[in-house]
Amino acid sequence: MVEETTQLAEKPRWLTPVLFSSTIFLSASLLFFVQPLFTKIVLPHVGGAPAVWTTAMLFFQTVLIAGYLYAHLVTRHLSVRAQIALHLTLWALALLFLPLAVSAGWSYDAEKSTAGQTLLLFAAGVGLPFAVLSANAPLIQTWYARTGGYSADDPYFLYGASNLGSLIALLGFPLIAEPLFGATQIGWGWTAGFWVLGALLLTSGLMARGRAVPATSDVQTQPAPSLKTRLHWALIAFVPSSMMLAVTTKLTTDIGSVPLIWVIPLALFLLTFVLVFTNRPIASLATLRLGYLIGLGVLAVVFSNLLSIHVTVWSAVLTVAAFFLTALYAHALLYAERPAAEHLTTFYVTMSVGGAFGGFFNSIIAPSLFNELHEGAITVAVAGMLLLIRAVRPSQIAIFCALALVVLIIVKAPLIDAFGVIAFGVAAIVLFLTVATTIRQTAQAHAWVIVGFLVAGQVFVDHGSPLLTDRSFFGTHKIVERDGLRIYGNGTTTHGAQRIVDLTADRPEPQLYYHRNGPMAQVLTSAKADASETVGIVGLGIGALACYGQPHQDWHFYEIDALVSDIAHDSNHFTFMSRCAPDSPTHLGDARMVLEEQDGLSFDVLVIDAYSSDSVPVHLTTVEAFDIYLDRLNDDGVLVFHISNRYYDISRPLGRLAETMGLAARIQDYAGNTSEDPGDVGSRVVVLSRNFESLGDLNADPRWVPLAPDGGRVWTDDFANVLEVLNR
Template identity: 35%
Template sequence: MIASASPRRPLFVLTILVGSFLLFLVQPMVARMVLPRLGGAPAVWNSAMLVYQALLLGGYAYAHWLGRFTVRRQAMIHLGLLLVAALWLPVGLARIAPPAPGQEALWVPLLLFASIGPVFFAVSAQAPLMQRWFAADPRAGDPYFLYAASNLGSFAGLISYPALVEPLLPLAKQSIGWTLGYVLLFMLVAAAAAARWGRGPENAQSPDTAGDEARPDWRRQLHWLLIAAVPSGLMLSTTTHLTTDIVAMPLLWVLPLGLYLLSFVLAFSSWTSLTNVIVTIAPALLLLVGGQALLGTGGGTMLVALASLVMLFVVATALHGYLYFLRPGPRYLTLFYLIMSAGGVLGGAFAALVAPLVFNWVYEHPVLVLAAAMLLPLPALLPWEKWLGLRRPLPIVAALVAIAAFASWKLVANWDGTLHGAHVVWAAIIVAVGLLVIRWRWAYVAVLFLLMLGFGGVQTLEKGRDGMRVRSYFGIYTVTDDRYHQQRRLAHGTTLHGLQRTTPGHELDPTTYYGHQSGVGLTLDRLPELAGPDAAVGIVGLGTGTLSCYRKAGQHWTIFEIDPVMADIARDPSKFTFLSRCAADTPIVIGDARLQIAKLPPARFDVLVIDAFSSDAIPLHLLTREAFDAYTRALRPGGILLVHISNRFFDLEPVLAAEARGRGWSAAIRLDPGPEDSEFGDLTGSNWVALTATPARLAQLTHGLRPRQNAAANDAWVALRGEAGFQRWTDDYASTLPILLWGNLIGKHE
């Protein structure tokens, strides 16, 4: 019987597809569950990915250990494990205390291990185990194609969550649906076990005893480990690099992981011709796109983001194809997957744990790009030394590298952040040299590094030397001086987090979203009239502390900030002076604002300002019904809730309108376009929503609502725009797809 007609092949394919689908469906589902406890910082996802990789490694080690037994014994043990793991169903979060400030990096893995560790471990083992069982039949043939099916199932699970599952089902039903899928998987595994029940040493050779292939030595195993580690780390570093320094785009984390999984599908499939083409072009593409890996800002263009994603896919496919080429026979299948998984954990640990502690920028990305250059197969694209009949081309190669070094020096000397004129020529020379020396790895890696340095790399390195750039679990913050405009800026990647004028006499003027004509400015300027001279104010989100200069004598302010590093920046008068000069004695409560507000005594604030919305970073857990319950409890009778919803990618008006309608509150929005003619040019448009328990209180603030066509007037508030049938967000159900501004996903975003 030929391999394609081997017994029960569809059963094993289906079992692997279902298991991998469930494995990657549960990852974003649990990440969504954890939102109310921590928020949605990119580092949270990186930490979660590291946990998943560690559990995957454990599952692969377990599958490898099972290989010493007959298939019958393996099936009994594994089915028993699946039954024990079912005690953790339906999927939910473990009840453990919230993290102390600064302990998030440790708390997230602990929570995930306690919540889904056993289930994830048991399901993760089924892919290599099913391949081992499949290969136990001597007619089965090469089992490695099943790994492609496994990653195809993983990709389907990953994509289906934001596209279908989250928009259609609340978390409780998602958990029940996943549990039903687990039951299906158990039955499929049992059926696969029955199909191979009689296979064992007594009537067939097991994969551990079949053949005479020697056990791979430690050098070969180390090679596997490194080849697997680089794409895993590059997947996470690409996510961080894109969201930090290229363009902050919603759901961007899905794309690198999805492409990483698809690279396995292609590399472990029978499409060897396509894989070979990708292996051939990978070094050139790595040079062209990876040469920008040290660039401090990508200009916020989708073109640069797309190029980075293409590079990730091509490099991952080339490396995984090389890994497939180096694979052992079925006898050492589980050892191969075990080392591959260990490599994934190694790369993930470097990008998610080591890098944030060691680097003050996303330096892990260029490091991993260089590591990829050291490991990729390097075909000779332009065998010029053969065309010229040279026997000793190394002197010419060295001369070419020297030319690239000179071009890199010229780029560094005149770099202003963009390529134009002579810059294009020098960059083209470096790229051309890189293409000519691809065959010589030392020269190729050296030229790639020179291109990184010339292409903005030296300037990126210099910014980190003076303490004006810091990195925390929640982001990378850079303080820069614009001497031409007399401004000091705080940026989180491509997102402006605050700005202070350095013009004498104007240092404390409100800027950006917080001008006197903004919704928050109009409210805080009238606070003595609205709430008396001793008004109490809560501010969620510190930034540079711009709002603190609205505080007047006698008022009592409290600021909530999740990131201690941000508090250090705002308090440091050598960086920004809003806080030190206007409200130095204002308490700053560190931690998730929603959790901290819930701990306060009721009726604490006359005005509560929720200012945690910028770029694509929506702390979704701050906009749910349960979050507004906490805000309502914290407000005094007649209190005013202000929510900042300026956003490049999401229209949050329907969310706030649905919440106001659900509470019977009154709401209005101040659509401030920003001044048409500003002396300093540092006031930007903003959208602020005001919510009050009664129409009369809202009328006191707004002096009556105006038609929406007059929204740009100096002090105009207009009615909040809702959408019929829009479902109120809760901790159990919230989807960002209905409010996504699809047209803004393309183009340049400053």
């Protein structure tokens, strides 16, 4: 009988961690599901600009800090009963925002700030539910510390369960939910999960009610963390957050927007929390620090200019592995420096601020300060400094000098001439070697070598002199000359070129995708196009297509990136626009949104040239988008889609749309002839119209073959599966 009573008493102790782990796991899953879900819902309303995604992430990171701060304040100043009542009240109020949707009365105002409108849209649509979810990780851990359950005096293991939920949701949305269900169905499923979470929160809170934190551990008698300690936490959290974004940018810049490539660093980032925020770490801190040193060495090579590293698929694997080792040690270091349970919320608030600053630095500060991708090198230098913070005191002056030098070299201060840069660089290397020999710890010496390597790469290496290097929220922009061509590229994608000898010509010849032998030129020089009066071009590039225009025609260009427009219209760079279409308007903004507002405008030919950046602008490839195109197209007009792409077969969703909407569709795969002309490259183009007769002479051209549907599900604003259109 006594044994039976003991078993009954012990049972709740083992059930408690299961309950709390399930609660925090579900909360984190909902948190990471709602981010891509609501952004997908919002996308057709605010456009497909990368700045929209950047703004969305800024919103989520800001609300995450607010949620952590809320958890910190309520656990400090309210009883557990009051905490439960307040939090469940907020949860109930959040139900009023479900199912997630954009308000029927909301409309985009092109005259106002897109970023400001996007932030308000997210705040009104998902602000409260996301805030409730954001607060759960620290709040649930604080409640668990009061239960007396397993490891209640050190509840940080629950953060591992939280990040496991985040990881599964992160991978589950693009791999399972999005391919199988529409946004509406996913939204209803998410709503059901939010209801279940409310029941789990209530049960968890009741188990913690009225119990005080046990005071049996030395860990729990620690004093409140000092400002210096909190700054150190923030710095540690900054490194993996910033590094994750830097690695993602490097990969997408050098090998293109390969499907899910942005998910890999983020998934590994979350996995490191799962592996180290536990009472049974996978390795000792000393072992993880060795991996950290190796990882930083690899990343120093990748992000410096010293070895001209250009990431390939195989070197990308090494880069990602190096990032994983770096993040693993940084997060293990955070776990090792965690405070007592009563200071748990302070720890998480500080950590979230450091992580958010990493995102802010890469997304906002770096693009504003640098015209190239320098944030990776800076973050590696900061990561190296983590090993030097607790080194011998005399090295602090050297650390300050090194940081100043890194910043000075990276921003390429104009006050230093070439001789001065080289002399300064030599002095820097001497300084690094001297300091490294005076510090006994291998880690500190290794850190100096890493920083020295980065600085040397910035000082001594010149990989050519592009005519222009600039940067916007849409990527890096560069103009170079080779093979007799002046070439404009955005990231790794070439968006146009002009023959150097044509810079003074009255009417320059389009090159590359727009070469006179290619399908784009065939369309725009056809008898059908010659008879056209109005032509629209979505995707300006350098304006090469303008030189296929006729004097009697009215051309309109649409471009989302103002910097691209500036480049195209500057005759010092390219002369297509200045010579062939000097008076044609360029409408800035997301083309779908701009076209929707132009009620009085209709086209005989409408070209959609927004598919050549190795990504898929989904919101331009849906039934709703086609409704807008057809509304702006004359009855016998022609839609032209340039769909050259290394990774995606865009003809598949276009074929489905053509069948669904009763359109005639033809496609041409042009191989190019670069052996005779370096400007004659291959391209892929689809033409559509309301009937085959409207295609005119293109309909009888054997180079243009019918585009047959593949039987797949048609894309809408509610449903689109990017994975299924991967090139096979």
